[in-house]
Amino acid sequence: MDYELKEISPSEVKSLLREGKKISLIDVREDEEIAEGKISEAKHIKMGEIPERLDEIDKNEEHIIICRSGRRSENVALFLQDKGYKVINMSGGMLAYKQD
Template sequence: MSEEVKVITPKEVENLLDEGKTISLIDVREDEEVAEGTIPGAKHIRLGTIPERLEEINKNEEHIIVCRSGRRSEHACDYLQEQGFNVRNMVGGMMKWEGDVK
C-alpha cells in the first residue's frame, strides 16, 4: 500500500499565496476545465500526460496538485509519490476554491 497522501485545503493554499509564498501548483484537469479558470501561477499538466512530463516537475520542491473535486489530484499524488515526488492534494479541488482565478 502506498504512503498516505498529504492534503492541504483550498483556504490554506489561498493563505500561502496571500502571504506571497512561492508554491508550486499543478492543475491536472482537462483543457476545457482549465479554460474556465485556474489558480494564478498553476502549471497545467493533464492527469493523463503526467508520466511523460515528469521531467517538468522539480523533485526538490513540494507540489500542490489540483483538480475539480480532489479525486483526480489524489490519483496524481499517489503516482507522483511513488515516483519520489513531494506532493499534497488540494482537497475539494476547484469546486471549493474561493480565491482568485485567471
C-alpha cells in the same frame, strides 16, 4: 506500502498565495476545465500527460496537485509520491476553491 498522502485545503492554498509564499501548484484538469478558470500561479499538466512530463516537475520541490473535485489530483499525487516526488493533494479541488 501505505504511506499517508498529505492534503491541503483550498483556504490554506489561498493563504499561502496571499502571503506571497513560493509554492508549486500543478493543475491536472482538462483544457476545457482550465478554460473556466484556474489559479493563475498553477502550472497546467493534464492528468494523462503527467507520466511523459515528469521532467517538468522538480523532485526537490513540494507540489500541490489540483483538479476539479480532488479525486484525480489524489490519484496523480499518489502516482507522483510513488515515483519519489513530494506532493500534497488539494482537497475539494477547484469546486471548493471557488466556493471558499
